[in-house]
Amino acid sequence: MKLGYSTYALSMVDPFEALPKIREIGYEAIEIAMGDIWPTSPDNFKPPQQIKLAALSKSLGFPSAIFFGNIDVCALDDQREMDKTLAKLRMAGRMHYDDSPILMTTTAGHSAPAWDTGKEQIKDAFLRLADLAADHNAIIAIEPHAGTDFETPEKAAWMMEQTKHPNLTLDLDISHFYVEGAEVAHSVETCAPYSSMVHIKDGEKVDGKVQYCLPGAGTIDIPLFLRSLRENDLGNLPDFAEVSVQQSLQPDYDPWGTATFCFDALRNAEKSV
Numbered sequence: 580m581k582l583g584y585s586t587y588a589l590s591m592v593d594p595f596e597a598l599p600k601i602r603e604i605g606y607e608a609i610e611i612a613m614g615d616i617w618p619t620s621p622d623n624f625k626p627p628q629q630i631k632l633a634a635l636s637k638s639l640g641f642p643s644a645i646f647f648g649n650i651d652v653c654a655l656d657d658q659r660e661m662d663k664t665l666a667k668l669r670m671a672g673r674m675h676y677d678d679s680p681i682l683m684t685t686t687a688g689h690s691a692p693a694w695d696t697g698k699e700q701i702k703d704a705f706l707r708l709a710d711l712a713a714d715h716n717a718i719i720a721i722e723p724h725a726g727t728d729f730e731t732p733e734k735a736a737w738m739m740e741q742t743k744h745p746n747l748t749l750d751l752d753i754s755h756f757y758v759e760g761a762e763v764a765h766s767v768e769t770c771a772p773y774s775s776m777v778h779i780k781d782g783e784k785v786d787g788k789v790q791y792c793l794p795g796a797g798t799i800d801i802p803l804f805l806r807s808l809r810e811n812d813l814g815n816l817p818d819f820a821e822v823s824v825q826q827s828l829q830p831d832y833d834p835w836g837t838a839t840f841c842f843d844a845l846r847n848a849e850k851s852v
Contacts, residue, residue, distance in 0.1 A: 583608030795844025
């Protein structure tokens with residue numbers, strides 16, 4: 580299995596420094612974070628820089644990057660959010676250089692209503708985003724998120740069955756299901772038919788609050804997760820290690836020690852599969 584790393588863990592690192600270091604550690608795929616505080620937000624990372632970074636990525640042997648879009652999906656009626664979303668889709672297209680799909684992941688965002696009364700609104704918002712993505716030859720991978728009302732494999736599968744849009748898939752981030760109490764194998768089996776990408780970190784709920792940790796530093800059975808991916812025909816997808824801002828924004832955070840720890844934990848787990 581290829582291992583990937585997300586620059587979501589590297590808001591403090593210049594991307595032109597980050598990509599060679601990620602490759603040196605051994606990762607074979609890359610995800611570029613587009614949120615406001617990241618140096619690769621299209622608000623600040625202009626087209627010439629985007630083209631230059633894509634050339635660097637290609638020279639390092641990475642496939643075209645996947646993008647963490649960080650879109651407030653239910654706020655697209657706001658022109659500023661719409662403009663930011665379109666800039667992200669254009670950047671993703673500008674940086675794409677191979678025959679893989681242009682792929683961008685996002686949660687529902689902070690403006691999503693409560694699930695029980697607003698799931699139809701959330702569905703319609705994702706369909707609108709999927710139509711925008713189709714206009715840019717891109718695919719959106721929805722990431723359900725622990726600590727929100729869109730947090731279970733069953734809700735993720737419901738969303739896919741209700742939308743059935745060719746430009747709308749799932750990001751199978753096992754951590755969000757796991758900390759909410761869902762079993763690993765069940766989560767993978769439920770979401771695999773709709774998934775186009777895979778994330779892993781770890782964590783737990785303490786006094787009702789989600790506390791994330793690094794893959795390999797928690798209690799997720801990583802070999803079981805990897806076996807479940809293979810058994811459900813997802814073994815061909817890169818497994819992206821993700822680091823929460825709960826860790827990466829700490830003053831003593833070690834970005835490269837963290838990236839190496841995640842790589843070793845996943846690679847060692849793979850050996851036991």
